[in-house]
Each structure stands twice: as structure tokens, then as C-alpha cells.
Amino acid sequence: MTRADWLLLCGLAYAVGWLFHSLWLPQSEATQATISGPHQTHTIRLDEDREIEMMGPLGASTITIHAGAARFTRSPCRHQVCVRSGWHRRGGAVAACVPNRISLSLLGANPEFDGLSY
């Protein structure tokens, strides 16, 4: 075999491995997020960067979607527990601004974890 044959074989083997990982293995990363408030619920894809404002009894909470992850970036509550919980990217992850009654739940086809302890 020539060097070009070996390169082609290695490339194809890599492509098959990549396909196996990305298409066939269970994906623990979330693909969607559900944002729920007292008046409405949105389910959005995580592959488009955006900011969403959701109104609660204290005012507007802002959820940011970036690079397949989601987080509370602003919220009118005093403890800021939701903002401090940081970025979430795994299916099954949950964050909430309890005083403002806004929740963020990440959905995945096959989440690695059924719940998180924290």
C-alpha cells in the first residue's frame, strides 16, 4: 500500500469512530431546555445562542443559552442561588429561582444522570 492508501484508511477509520461516538452512543449532553414560569413555559434548543427573559412575581429572570449550555445570568432574587449555580449542560440538570418561581430544566435523549445531588 502507498502512503496515500494508509492516509485514506486512517481517515476513514477515524470517521467511522466519530460516527459511532456521535450517532450511536447515548448522549449525556442536553439538547433542549425547558424554562417554566408562573405564566408560561418555553422549550428551546441549546444549539442556538440566545437570551430569554421570563417574568415572575419579582420581575424578569434572564436565562442565557451559549455553546450548548444554559444558565441564569440575572434574577431579581436576593440570594442569587440560581445565578451562582453556574452553567448547566447535562441532561437532567435543574436550576431554579425559587422566589421568582422560574425553573430551568435540561433535557437530553439519554442523560447520564437521573438526578443531581448538591
Add this chain to the structure above:
Amino acid sequence: MKQTLIGLALCALLAWGVWRQPPATAPIVQHREIFALGTLVQLSFAQSVPPQLMPAVEQALSRFETRWSVHGDGDLARLNQLIEQQGSAELPQSLRPGFVIAQQACRNSGGLFDPGIGALVRLWGFDDEDHFRSAPPAASAIDGLLKARGSLCTLELGPRITPPTPSTQFDFGASAKGRAVDEIVALLRARGVHDAIVNAGGDLKVIGSRPDRPWRIGIRHPRPDAGQEIIASLEVHDGEAVFSSGDYERFFIHENRRYHHILDPRTGLPTDLSQSATVLHRSAELADAAATALFVAGPDDAAQTMQDLGISHYLLIDAQGRQLISPAMAQRIETSE
């Protein structure tokens, strides 16, 4: 010829992989969420959800919250008011079992878990969102309450309770959530639920399993922005609870120092020995109390405190971020590092 066949076979496999789509399947687990107990309670079901179940759960949580809240006119709030006004109060039957279990945990932990610090929790402003502070209270105020408070460890739990001083106030914030989770799990079982998780803001108990595997739980890193979201994971089986206490949720920063909500009953100050503590046990109520005691104990006293509480499965992240894992827990968890 041989190389051509290998190449063609790989090309065919590649094309098949591109065009093949995984079969669409219905989610195995359904989730329901309720705001209660000062957090988001998530119920996950690996089965159909019985009709009228969620309203019953909401009512049970609402009744529980009223009973154990330090605010309003529920049983615990009234008890605290009577102690403050009259120095003693009748212990309602609705509270007695929780007092008894908490007292046992208080004694077994050497007072590291003690619901008798209610006045200190209020002074620090961790009892309610509206009381949240941005600076610590004066040292003299903390010392005054420390000297004046009574401990649940030494309280005689007769028909009436008489703490040593009327300024003693009880706050079950470190065990009531566990008791609530135990009660909701019992309610679910009584209504025919056989595969579910009750997760109250990161503290959970499981029933049964998923159809394809046991329930799998991740333990979140206490400093997730450090680049690691999950510090460990474990499979949790029917009737087991996993509870964590940490310094990362309710806290404020004052002059570059973090003041969090887990107070050391001996000093009246937030303990600075730990970042997070996780306990696995069949009683959610005991797991809740033990996680607090473990957090306050810190790495040096962790093993003895957990032994005295009858806890064999625990994980402590100390103030420097080092992991202390009990031998029994090490058999159960997979760490991410």
C-alpha cells in the same frame, strides 16, 4: 484487491453510519416539578404517573411546610412564639416525631447538628429571603445568643418543653427537608408508585429503578466553575437517600470572605472547614441531619462523627477541595477525577 475491498467496506460502513438514524423512542423518565420547601421539588417517574397524584403531593408538601416553617402560624412557629413569650410550650403531636429523631441526631453528633440555633439562624438572616444580609452581624450579638440559647440535645421532650432560656428558638432547616422527602416517598408508595425519584433541590430519595438500569445520581462539584461539573456518581437503589450540604448556595461575600448558611452551633459562625458534604442512608431525615453534622465536623472529626451517627457512606470535600471518602462510599461511587 484486498486494499480496495477494505476501502469499500469502510466507505459502506461510513455511508450507513451517516444515513442511519437512531430509532425515536419515548422518554423513559417523566418529570414533574413543584415549588415547595423553599426549593424546586422534582419528581421523576419511570412509569405512568397515577391520576390525582400530583395534587396530593402538592397538598402534602404545603401542609408539611406550614407545620415546620419558623414563619407564619404553623405548629413550629407557634411553639417558638410560646417559648419566647412564656418560657415553655406544649409540644404538638405533629412535631414530636421530628423532635425525637432530631434530638437523637443532635446527641449522636455531639451537638454539631442542633436545631436549637434558630435565633442564630435568624440573626444571620438565613431563615428567610427577605432577611438576607450583606454583612455579618456584630460579634457581640452572636456571643449574646450563643450564651442565651438552649440545645435540643439536652431538652426534656415531655408533653411540655421548657428550654433553659426563653430566647431558645428551634429551626429544623437542616433536617425537615429530609423528613418531607421521607413522607412524600411514603405517600408515593401508598399510591402505587414503584419507580421514581423525589428530588428536593438536590437532596433526593429513590423508589425502585429505571426499567433499563438502576437510578444513577451525579454529585455536583461544590465549585462547578472550576471546570468540573460533577465530582462523582453512584447508582442508588430502592429506599436509599442522597443528601448534600454545602457552602455554595445561600451565602454572601463580605470583605472577600464567604459567609454561608451552615452555622457551627459551638461558635455561631459559618464553619470554614468544608465546601460540601454528601451522605447516603435509607432515612432521608437522618441523611439530611448527618450531612450538616459532617459539614460542620470537617475532615479531622468526620470519621468519628459519622460513626457516632451510624453513617457508613459519606463524602466530604474540605475547605481546600480535598476529597475524604468513607471506605463504604468508595465501594459505591465513581469519582470524576
